[in-house]
Amino acid sequence: xxxxxxxxxxxxxxxxxxxxxxxxxxxxxxxxxxxxxxxxxxxxxxxxxxxxxxxxxxxxxxxxxxxxxxxxxxxxxxxxxxxxxxxxxxxxxxxxxxxxxxxxxxxxxxxxxxxxxxxxxxxxxxxxxxxxxxxxxxxxxxxxxxxxxxxxxxxxxxxxxxxxxxxxxxxxxxxxxxxxxxxxxxxxxxxxxxxxxxxxxxxxxxxxxxxxxxxxxxxxxxxxxxxxxxxxxxxxxxxxxxxxxxxxxxxxxxxxxxxxxxxxxxxxxxxxxxxxxxxxxxxxxxxxxxxxxxxxxxxxxxxxxxxxxxxxxxxxxxxxxxxxxxxxxxxxxxxxxxxxxxxxxxxxxxxxxxxxxxxxxxxxxxxxxxxxxxxxxxxxxxxxxxxxxxxxxxxxxxxxxxxx
Numbered sequence: 001x002x003x004x005x006x007x008x009x010x011x012x013x014x015x016x017x018x019x020x021x022x023x024x025x026x027x028x029x030x031x032x033x034x035x036x037x038x039x040x041x042x043x044x045x046x047x048x049x050x051x052x053x054x055x056x057x058x059x060x061x062x063x064x065x066x067x068x069x070x071x072x073x074x075x076x077x078x079x080x081x082x083x084x085x086x087x088x089x090x091x092x093x094x095x096x097x098x099x100x101x102x103x104x105x106x107x108x109x110x111x112x113x114x115x116x117x118x119x120x121x122x123x124x125x126x127x128x129x130x131x132x133x134x135x136x137x138x139x140x141x142x143x144x145x146x147x148x149x150x151x152x153x154x155x156x157x158x159x160x161x162x163x164x165x166x167x168x169x170x171x172x173x174x175x176x177x178x179x180x181x182x183x184x185x186x187x188x189x190x191x192x193x194x195x196x197x198x199x200x201x202x203x204x205x206x207x208x209x210x211x212x213x214x215x216x217x218x219x220x221x222x223x224x225x226x227x228x229x230x231x232x233x234x235x236x237x238x239x240x241x242x243x244x245x246x247x248x249x250x251x252x253x254x255x256x257x258x259x260x261x262x263x264x265x266x267x268x269x270x271x272x273x274x275x276x277x278x279x280x281x282x283x284x285x286x287x288x289x290x291x292x293x294x295x296x297x298x299x300x301x302x303x304x305x306x307x308x309x310x311x312x313x314x315x316x317x318x319x320x321x322x323x324x325x326x327x328x329x330x331x332x333x334x335x336x337x338x339x340x341x342x343x344x345x346x347x348x349x350x351x352x353x354x355x356x357x358x359x360x361x362x363x364x365x366x367x368x369x370x371x372x373x374x375x376x377x378x379x380x381x382x383x384x385x386x387x388x389x390x391x392x393x394x395x396x397x398x399x400x401x402x403x404x
Contacts, residue, residue, distance in 0.1 A: 003028065005061055011036065026068040028056060038064040040071055044080045051081050098183045100143060100174065101127075101136030107177040116266040118244075123170055130155050130167055140178045145188040149195055162199050168192060205324060206331030208338040213237075214390035216327060219319045221391065228307060229315050231287045232298045236312060236329060238280050238384055240336035240355070242267070243329035247306045249297040251288075256281050259377075265356045272356045275377040277384035340383060350375045 003022040011020055013034045021027040025041045038053035053059060053067040071081035104127055112120040134151045135143055148171060155164040172189035179185065207213055220233045236246060244266060253263045259276040276284075284297070291299055300307040308314075312329035321327050327335075333355060340346040350372045 003061060008036070008056060008061060022061075022065070024068060024072065026053070026064060028064075038067070040068050040081070042071070042075055042081070044075065044082075049080075049082055051085070098139050098141065098178075099137050100140050101132045103140050103178045103181070103183050104132070104136075104170075104174045106181075107174050110177075114269060118266075126163065126167055127170060130163070131171065140175065141184040143188060145191040148188050149192055152192070152196060156196055161197050164196050165199050168196065205322070205326050205328045206334035206338075207327045208335055210339065210343060210390055213335065213339070213387070214393055216321070217387060217391040219321075223315060223319060225315055225318070227287060227290055228298050229311055231283055232307065232312060233315055234283050235280060236332045237335060237387060238277060238283075238380075239274055240333045241274065242333070242356075243312060244309065247298060247309060247311070249306075250295055251292055251297055252295075254284065254297070256284060268356065270356065273373070274354070275373070275380045277381045279384040279388065280380075336383065339386075340379065344379075344382060344386060346379050346382075347375070350379060354379065 003020055007020065008028060011018070011028070011030050013030060013032050015032055017032065018030045019027050019039075020030065027039055027041065029037045029039050031037070036056040038056060038059055040051040040053055042049055042051065051071055053064050053071075056064075059067070074081050074084055105124075108120060108124050108127075115123075131151055134154070135147065138147075148168075152164045152168050152171075155167055168189055172187055175184060175187035175189055179187065207216055217237065220230070220237075223230050223233060232246060236243075239246065239261075242265075245263065248266075249261070249263070254261050254276075256276070259281060261274040261276060263272055263274075264270070265272045287297065291297060294303055296306045298307045298311075299305065300311075313323045316323055316327055316329070323329075337351055337355065340351050341348055353372050354376050
């Protein structure tokens, strides 16, 4: 006689496993502790088998019968319901392992050792905030270009156009990694070229007029702040390295006898050499009694960490400069690049190598830390002497410009 909902509710444990049969192999198994499981008894290839159909009351009598009927349809088609379920679970696991988020995190983990920690964190945070919540659980191979565009448009519509483009780039890298590792066959991010609003690139504010540069240098000399910040301010135009590289400068990387600073460029992971002019060595020698026993040349409030990444810009603001329109810590690089070429006639490739930019040549060499080294040593001293004259307000006679 088929089971009823009343009979199921009233079924009590008897101290041993009991079976309450319904119809066509379906029965309810009642454990000694009162648990109730739906089972299906069937035969396949001459062998008796059991298939679990869920737990009562989460799975009702009606639901259990529907699951039984589905299993018996597969059985009638020559398919073992138990084997079919195992295949389904395997497929689900495979899909979860091939989800966008899983593949993206694997990609980030693979390349993190090659990236600066801050770069890796920015990429992961961008994906976690703007991408994973919408397509993170989707199988990589099933994500379409319109679906990805909808995610990127969410970023774009809040005004973060640059972030939307960076997210598109990162997603494209994830898909390319997925193709290489067999998780998908194509990259839908490539179909979105031109679909987002163009980025309005903003250059770092920089002072390139010689007269204005002289005024800035005099303001730096008159800056009333800590010796650490003032020294960093004085060195920024002389060395014109990236602000983060100056901030993280370590004493162990300086050789004041050879007049050299060697470090690894955070952006490209290439070794770089900065020749030190006499003026630079003098500033460092003046600072060394204060911080020479510490790791960083410019330590912050915590002596074990470098000074804040906002310290240089904050100092420029205190001096009365607008860091959005006049000068920023990164702007010293543009200042040097422009004046060295336009006023001092230095060859662009020499300047670019000193800026640690990739400069492909006929031999295919992107960057060599010692290339043009004699010219760069001379250039760095010439640049320091030029800045001194600018600071004193002396008349500057531009050298004849060399052909590029």
